[in-house]
Amino acid sequence: MPRGRFTRASPAFHAAITPTAEQFVPVNQGNRMKNPAGLMATINITNLRLRCYIGFNPEEQEKLQDIVINLSIRYVATAGILDDRVEFALDYKRITKEIIEYVDGNRFKLLEKLVFDVLGLVSRYRNVADASVTIDKPHALRFADSVSLSASYRATPDSHQDSSNEH
DSSP states (O other), X not given: OOTTOOSOOOHHHHHHHSOOTTTOOOTTOSSOOSSOTTOEEEEEEEXXXXXXXXXXXXXXHHSOEEEEEEEEEEEEOOHHXXXXXXXXXXXXXXXXXXXXXXXTTOEESOHHHHHHHHHHHHHTSTTEEEEEEEEEEETXXXXXXXXXXXXXXXXXXXTTTTOOOOO
């Protein structure tokens, strides 16, 4: 077994190293925080490989093409996360499933449309502060590995007021 790795920590050890919301002390502040406002978490989904019809040329509309999706989702980390409460975390599995259902096997003429649609799926979640999406279309250009397009979203104070999504 490699040095310094634990296979199973005792409950006492885990309790000693895991801060609760009441115990959390940020590095830049000396006071204890009951509500850790300002804490952010980032989820990165890397190289989600799907297939869809993408492009407006006749040959692109006739065959499924590979695409590779990369996402970065920054969201507000609430006090419940520090207490290991699942209901306060952003459900990345659910987000990934929604993207797969929307993209896989569907038709898009423009890479731009696809990127902004995926960004729209991600940004509708309540605690998302900002997100970025990059989609690669491998082998789209003769002398390049791929062509990609990126887009980003930044929440405004009223971005999620009317959102019915509670996650």
